[in-house]
Amino acid sequence: MRIRTFNEYQEAYKHSVEDPESFWAEIAQEFQWRKPWTKTLQWNFDEPNVKWFTGGKLNITENCLDRHLLTQGDQPAIIWEPNDPNEASITLTYRMLHDQVCRFANVLKRNGVVKGDRVCIYMPMVPELAIAVLACARIGAVHSVVFGGFSAQSIADRINDAQCKVVVTADGAYRGNKEIPLKSTVDDALIGCPSVRKVIVLTRTRTPVSMLKGRDIWWEQELKQVTADCPAEEMDAEDMLFILYTSGSTGKPKGVVHTCGGYMVYAAYTFQNVFQYEPGDIHFCTADIGWITGHSYIVYGPLACGATSIIFEGTPTYPDYGRFWDITDKHKVNILYTAPTAIRSLMGFGLDKVENHDLSSLRVLGSVGEPINEEAWHWYDDHIGKNRCPIVDTWWQTETGGILISPLASITKTKPTYATLPLPGIQPILVDENGKEIEGNGVSGNLCMKFPWPGILRTTYGDHERCRQTYFATYPGLYFTGDGCLRDEDGYYRITGRVDDVLNVSGHRIGTAEVENAINMHTGVVESAVVGYPHDIKGQGIYAYVITDQQPSDHDADLTKRDILATVTRVIGPIAKPDKIQFVTGLPKTRSGKIMRRILRKIAEGDTSNLGDTTTLLDPAVVDEIKEGAL
Ligand code: PRX
Numbered sequence: 001m002r003i004r005t006f007n008e009y010q011e012a013y014k015h016s017v018e019d020p021e022s023f024w025a026e027i028a029q030e031f032q033w034r035k036p037w038t039k040t041l042q043w044n045f046d047e048p049n050v051k052w053f054t055g056g057k058l059n060i061t062e063n064c065l066d067r068h069l070l071t072q073g074d075q076p077a078i079i080w081e082p083n084d085p086n087e088a089s090i091t092l093t094y095r096m097l098h099d100q101v102c103r104f105a106n107v108l109k110r111n112g113v114v115k116g117d118r119v120c121i122y123m124p125m126v127p128e129l130a131i132a133v134l135a136c137a138r139i140g141a142v143h144s145v146v147f148g149g150f151s152a153q154s155i156a157d158r159i160n161d162a163q164c165k166v167v168v169t170a171d172g173a174y175r176g177n178k179e180i181p182l183k184s185t186v187d188d189a190l191i192g193c194p195s196v197r198k199v200i201v202l203t204r205t206r207t208p209v210s211m212l213k214g215r216d217i218w219w220e221q222e223l224k225q226v227t228a229d230c231p232a233e234e235m236d237a238e239d240m241l242f243i244l245y246t247s248g249s250t251g252k253p254k255g256v257v258h259t260c261g262g263y264m265v266y267a268a269y270t271f272q273n274v275f276q277y278e279p280g281d282i283h284f285c286t287a288d289i290g291w292i293t294g295h296s297y298i299v300y301g302p303l304a305c306g307a308t309s310i311i312f313e314g315t316p317t318y319p320d321y322g323r324f325w326d327i328t329d330k331h332k333v334n335i336l337y338t339a340p341t342a343i344r345s346l347m348g349f350g351l352d353k354v355e356n357h358d359l360s361s362l363r364v365l366g367s368v369g370e371p372i373n374e375e376a377w378h379w380y381d382d383h384i385g386k387n388r389c390p391i392v393d394t395w396w397q398t399e400t401g402g403i404l405i406s407p408l409a410s411i412t413k414t415k416p417t418y419a420t421l422p423l424p425g426i427q428p429i430l431v432d433e434n435g436k437e438i439e440g441n442g443v444s445g446n447l448c449m450k451f452p453w454p455g456i457l458r459t460t461y462g463d464h465e466r467c468r469q470t471y472f473a474t475y476p477g478l479y480f481t482g483d484g485c486l487r488d489e490d491g492y493y494r495i496t497g498r499v500d501d502v503l504n505v506s507g508h509r510i511g512t513a514e515v516e517n518a519i520n521m522h523t524g525v526v527e528s529a530v531v532g533y534p535h536d537i538k539g540q541g542i543y544a545y546v547i548t549d550q551q552p553s554d555h556d557a558d559l560t561k562r563d564i565l566a567t568v569t570r571v572i573g574p575i576a577k578p579d580k581i582q583f584v585t586g587l588p589k590t591r592s593g594k595i596m597r598r599i600l601r602k603i604a605e606g607d608t609s610n611l612g613d614t615t616t617l618l619d620p621a622v623v624d625e626i627k628e629g630a631l
Pocket of ligand 1: 369395496506508509
């Protein structure tokens with residue numbers, strides 16, 4: 001499955017388009033299957049219905065763990081770097097990880113978890129998070145990891161949507177100089193979650209917690225009751241592996257569903273080829289396992305390839321802004337995969353903390369989550385890669401399971417701000433608003449895919465129609481990504497950002513409707529409209545226009561703003577807090593009552609010169625008022 005030259009890339013690409021089934025079958029054969037599949041691919045994008053490796057039986061943990069034991073059981077699978085650099089880091093070899101995954105899988109079983117049950121995981125970035133994820137996969141339970149920064153309400157919504165039976169959490173989490181109480185947040189969430197029978201709590205911070213009799217149990221106590229003998233459950237290639245919630249243009253996050261066989265093949269194939277992974281490489285992906293990047297490129301992709309993956313508990317700026325470089329130096333990192341927002345924030349601190357570390361182990365640099373601007377790209381290239389490490393700007397989504405458009409490190413000629421070319425198996429197409437294909441080069445349009453790849457989402461949990469509506473109905477016969485895209489004269493792709501009502505704040509996907517719903521829950525708020533605006537570090541900032549029932553005085557306005565921020569934090573989590581709140585008496589609406597976000601976006605961007613046609617507005621005067629009060 002390994003591509004080593006640009007020629008090989010071109011050949012692989014050609015093969016993947018001309019005969020996708022034999023292309024992917026050859027790759028899938030490199031994994032360990034209990035029973036071979038009978039049909040490589042069945043698909044239509046109308047229902048949609050996509051099935052890869054039908055009839056094939058496997059367990060992803062046998063591929064990520066067991067099959068490495070003979071050849072590399074004593075090599076590190078996970079290196080854990082704690083939040084506090086003075087605490088010792090931990091190395092888990094493949095054998096140790098296998099042992100711990102089996103033990104925790106037995107804990108889950110002991111607590112009534114069976115194949116197909118959903119398990120919510122709300123944990124800090126500790127090795128036990130990866131262990132819990134893999135333990136679920138071991139016994140065929142479906143994991144739903146919820147990022148540790150989400151609120152009780154967000155956890156409850158996700159637990160209820162998936163009807164989770166068990167929650168795995170910790171007493172608390174360390175993040176920078178903060179201690180975050182995870183268990184008490186789970187307690188708040190569970191007030192409204194009747195499906196949950198058990199909560200398994202790991203000790204991390206020793207924050208006092210209340211343990212509910214009959215429901216709450218300690219991870220450490222449970223481990224004493226089990227052995228390390230846990231044969232893997234036999235799974236169908238199309239059995240569910242996990243659910244991961246992500247935001248869209250409606251208020252309610254969707255549970256994106258990935259299945260065992262296709263996801264495994266795709267995560268591993270892309271890991272190997274995009275980063276040009278070599279045996280023994282130390283791979284450091286700075287994402288949180290609560291996001292898809294962590295699922296595919298901290299846990300499943302690297303482990304399926306037998307790599308060593310770093311799990312970092314802390315933040316890039318604690319105890320100082322040299323932490324990434326410190327970790328790179330300390331663990332001799334070969335592949336560093338991070339987000340433009342982190343690069344932009346570290347750029348601002350100058351070079352002293354870069355220059356006092358040895359970064360010579362680095363071979364490949366990666367970028368993910370949002371468009372990388374030219375300045376950040378060059379800083380990364382000059383100061384971190386010292387102009388000798390290729391930068392892979394990887395474009396993909398929660399729904400795609402793995403990277404779709406990206407250079408292959410050292411193989412594809414890079415171009416700053418371009419994700420460059422589609423990986424083998426990926427058939428991008430640009431369309432106009434009417435779904436008509438825009439052919440040729442030097443063009444831009446809405447980015448779609450016309451053919452499935454093994455990692456594509458199969459459904460949105462509990463609501464297949466929503467999956468169809470969101471991704472497959474806008475342009476019949478195509479998977480619509482929601483992104484705008486440019487294809488330049490060389491046929492290189494550059495992602496220009498979302499074309500729907502989804503924001504990308506510090507690489508996190510947030511729906512404007514979600515933030516509006518949260519703001520509107522505040523007493524006193526009548527209506528709100530949220531848009532994004534360019535933000536130097538976050539990429540996009542959140543700008544909220546808010547109508548209150550009484551026009552607040554200056555003093556009250558400050559208080560109300562703080563209350564609104566507290567409301568958003570409570571309803572969603574701190575990542576969704578607006579950066580700017582402007583109180584207005586009206587919003588620009590058409591006669592049919594639709595908010596004209598285009599106008600609000602322009603004002604938020606500080607560009608009030610050309611607001612376009614405002615004659616269709618119900619009350620054009622509100623635009624002047626909003627312009628005057630713009631922040
Ligand atoms: O807009 C694109 C942006 O992030 C969106 C997907 O977000 P999420 O599902 O949270 O997954 C993020 C990590 C894969 C996309 O629709 N995006 C992601 N990577 C890039 C990007 N935009 C530009 N360049 C990228 N490399």
